[in-house]
Amino acid sequence: MKPRNIITAIIAVIAGAITIWQFGTSTFGILSGVNVAVIIGIGGLFIGGILDRREDERKGFVIKDERSILVEAKAGRAAFQVGNYIWLALLWYEFLSDNWLPTPTIWSPAIVLIGMLGQIAVYFVMMRYYWKNQR
Amino acid sequence: MKTRIKEYRAREGYTQADLAKLVGVRRETISFVENGEYNPSLLLAARIARVFGEGIEDVFLFDEGDLDL
Numbered sequence: 453m454k455p456r457n458i459i460t461a462i463i464a465v466i467a468g469a470i471t472i473w474q475f476g477t478s479t480f481g482i483l484s485g486v487n488v489a490v491i492i493g494i495g496g497l498f499i500g501g502i503l504d505r506r507e508d509e510r511k512g513f514v515i516k517d518e519r520s521i522l523v524e525a526k527a528g529r530a531a532f533q534v535g536n537y538i539w540l541a542l543l544w545y546e547f548l549s550d551n552w553l554p555t556p557t558i559w560s561p562a563i564v565l566i567g568m569l570g571q572i573a574v575y576f577v578m579m580r581y582y583w584k585n586q587r
Numbered sequence: 588m589k590t591r592i593k594e595y596r597a598r599e600g601y602t603q604a605d606l607a608k609l610v611g612v613r614r615e616t617i618s619f620v621e622n623g624e625y626n627p628s629l630l631l632a633a634r635i636a637r638v639f640g641e642g643i644e645d646v647f648l649f650d651e652g653d654l655d656l
Contacts (some may be wrong), residue, residue, distance in 0.1 A: 514607060515613075518628050586619075
């Protein structure tokens with residue numbers, strides 16, 4: 453792992469911890485902390501990716517090719533499909549909790565956060581999987 | 588599918604990065620193609636073969652049964 457990514461991860465974890473400290477350890481507080489950490493993490497990776505691509509471009513390499521486009525497309529499709537199931541499952545759980553099940557309800561901002569974080573997680577996991585296994 | 592890319596690269600004195608620049612793909616893609624972990628498009632396969640001055644079937648070796656109809 454690149455030192456830059458390690459620094460980004462450390463900053464993301466610290467920012468997430470500060471957010472949880474500020475909002476408390478309720479479900480929303482924890483989700484907010486995770487969300488802040490994810491935002492900083494993705495932002496860092498994005499900026500790092502731009503720097504890497506500029507460096508590769510300067511050396512005369514292409515940035516995108518048939519394989520990278522294929523991997524991105526497959527990961528995007530998987531994130532869309534699985535993400536939809538995550539959203540549906542969350543909304544259905546909320547509906548059941550509100551009406552029939554004696555389970556705790558999740559209020560809507562938390563549902564949005566869980567759904568988005570889930571979808572982002574699926575995208576990155578699938579990117580990693582297809583990057584290693586795309587034939 | 589196996590390939591003889593490594594062998595031809597050694598013959599021509601190319602690194603994976605050199606070959607990537609010549610055929611217009613990312614460095615990692617050459618590594619995956621070379622190790623038989625990615626099946627390139629027909630166009631990319633043809634470009635790689637042309638760099639070495641060989642035919643596609645000399646560079647890319649199909650396994651028994653790969654071409655069965």
